[in-house]
Amino acid sequence: MSINRTAITRRTLLGSAVGLSTAALLAGCAKKGGAASVSDTGILNVGQISDSVAFFPLHVAEQQGFFEANGVKLGERPRLGTGAKLAAALKSGAIDLAAGVTTDAFNLYEVDKTARLTAGLVTEYYVDVVVGNDFAGPAEQAPLNDRVSALVGKKIGITGPGSGTEALLVHLFQQIGKDANKDATLVNLGAATTAAVGALKSKQVDALSFFQPIGQVAAGEGTGKIYISPQRGDVPSLAGVVHGCVFSTTAVLDAKKTMVDGFNKSMDRALQFIRQDKDTTRTLLKSYLQGTPDGVIDSLLALLPEEMSASHAISQAAYDKSKDFHMQTGLAKNPPDFATFVPQASQA
Known part of the structure; x- marks a missing residue:
C-alpha cells in the first residue's frame, strides 16, 4: 500500500541526494559492492545529520581542543540533513564517522554488514x-x-x-x-x-x-x-535507550584505529565537561545553536545532564532496548546482537 507522505522541497548541503528515500540511497550504496571506502588516513572526516542537541559534544570537543589533544586531525564536518545521506557518505568514503541516531546505524547494517556502532552520545530518546x-x-x-x-x-x-x-x-x-x-x-x-x-x-x-x-x-x-x-x-x-550515536564501518575502524580511539576519548572528555562546567557549556551551546534565545538555551542546559551519556561506551541494556524498539516498530528487520555490532572498545 502507498505511504501517505508529503515532500516539501528544501535546500540542503548535499543537494544531489534530495528526495531519495533511505532505502534508495542505501540500496545504491549496496549495488556498488565491495568494502566501504576510506578517506585520507591522516584525517578523520566526521559528518552529522544536523546541529541537534545530540551532537553538541562534538562542538564542545572541537572548541575546547579535545580532538587535537587526543591526536585527531579533523577534516570535513558536513551537516547532511538525513540519516540516509549520512550513511551514503560513510559508505562512499566521504566521511569516516557518522553522527546520527541508532535508526540510521541499523538501516546501514541492513545493506552493509561491516557497519558498527562506535559511540553513544544520548541515552534518552530526544x-x-x-x-x-x-x-x-x-x-x-x-x-x-x-x-x-x-x-x-x-x-x-x-x-x-x-x-x-x-x-x-x-x-x-x-x-x-x-x-x-x-x-x-x-x-x-x-x-x-x-x-x-x-x-x-x-x-x-x-x-x-x-x-x-x-x-x-x-x-x-x-x-x-x-x-x-x-x-x-x-x-x-523508551527510557534509557541509546539514541544519539556515532557509527562507522570495519574498514575505517581498521585503517584509522588510533584516530577513532582518539575521537572516543575526546567524546568522553566532552561529555564530562558538559556535566562539570555549566558556565562554559552555556557559552558553547549558544555558539552551537546560533541565534537561539537565552530562555531556550537555559531550558536545554538543564536537560543536558539528564540525557547525555556518561561516556561514549554503550551498555548492553541500552542497546537491547533500542534493538527491541526497532524490531517492534518494523524499522529494522534483523538488527545485530550487541557483541556483533558494538566493538569491544565501545562496550560499557
Missing part, C-alpha cells in the same frame, strides 16, 4: 512531538494514548523517511493500534530548525515529530508546545 498552541486535543497531562489518538488524521512534520523522527510516530501509533504511515500524513521537512518551526507556524503541518531543540524553540517563540516527550518520561518504553 525526539519530541510538538503541536501548535491552538491544537485541538487533550492537554499535555492527559494519558499518552489519548494524546496519540489526537494525532490521527493530522499532518505531522518529520525530518525524512526511515528517520528517528518517523520511528517515534510509528511506535506511538502502534500503541493505539494505528499505522502512522496510513493514519496520518507524514511531511518530510529535512533537518533545518527554521523550516520545521516555520511549517508549524504557517500551519503547513499540525504537529512536528522532531529532535531537540525544535520543541524548545517553538515553545520559546510562542509558536507551539511540547506535547509528547520521551525524554521527560512520557513514553516509559
